[in-house]
Amino acid sequence: MNAIKEQFNEVSAKYDQQRPYLIPCFDDFYGAANALLANQPLARTVLDVGAGTGLFSYFLYQQRPELEFMLVDLAPEMLAVARQRFAGLPGFNFQELNFATQPLPGRYDVVVSSLAIHHLPDAEKATLYQRIYDVLNPGGLFINADQVLGRTTGFDAFNRQHWARTVQASGLPNEAIERAFERIKLDDFGTLEAQLQMLETAGFAEVDCVYKNLNFVVLAAVKDTITNWN
Numbered sequence: 001m002n003a004i005k006e007q008f009n010e011v012s013a014k015y016d017q018q019r020p021y022l023i024p025c026f027d028d029f030y031g032a033a034n035a036l037l038a039n040q041p042l043a044r045t046v047l048d049v050g051a052g053t054g055l056f057s058y059f060l061y062q063q064r065p066e067l068e069f070m071l072v073d074l075a076p077e078m079l080a081v082a083r084q085r086f087a088g089l090p091g092f093n094f095q096e097l098n099f100a101t102q103p104l105p106g107r108y109d110v111v112v113s114s115l116a117i118h119h120l121p122d123a124e125k126a127t128l129y130q131r132i133y134d135v136l137n138p139g140g141l142f143i144n145a146d147q148v149l150g151r152t153t154g155f156d157a158f159n160r161q162h163w164a165r166t167v168q169a170s171g172l173p174n175e176a177i178e179r180a181f182e183r184i185k186l187d188d189f190g191t192l193e194a195q196l197q198m199l200e201t202a203g204f205a206e207v208d209c210v211y212k213n214l215n216f217v218v219l220a221a222v223k224d225t226i227t228n229w230n
Contacts, residue, residue: 021172025213030059032211032218043109050116054082072097114145126198133202144219149189159215
């Protein structure tokens, strides 16, 4: 995690402007949470795990500005960008925290994460999913926008190669592309099926993949059975 912290501290100032180049399905990927959040009208508190610059929280804030947010990340320079993004707005709190090893603070109606959990090996993913379950209030919602392995080695290779070709043709400067290719060496993707099972094992009653574009996925899990799908 120290190597990850250093890499993301270095890229913090340019992180957001590079996202649409590095995530070909950017709008759909981050927008997939909208309907899920709309189905939680009584939600008031949100924990953003591995929040980075606060990009995912910003998308949620645009939809639900009345929510109270806690953003945690292990990279202080990334959190500094998040603090600047939300400066002057009420309802935002920040904490430097290694979510792989440290307890999550507080209790929440919604927990979200984006492009963070894939840095953990599977055993640590499972432990974190349990911690997330434990800090959610009854009926709470977890949304994880992340990347996963392809279901087979062939499709995984295709997904990675297609992403690399797309980024190289995106217009992003070569230096930024090279740094992105260096950062992906720190990734530890798990399979989609394994992570859905981890969420069920943690205790979530409703679990699904609500969006998938090659290796970009959005997983959703609810702490109790949903009886009213609005």
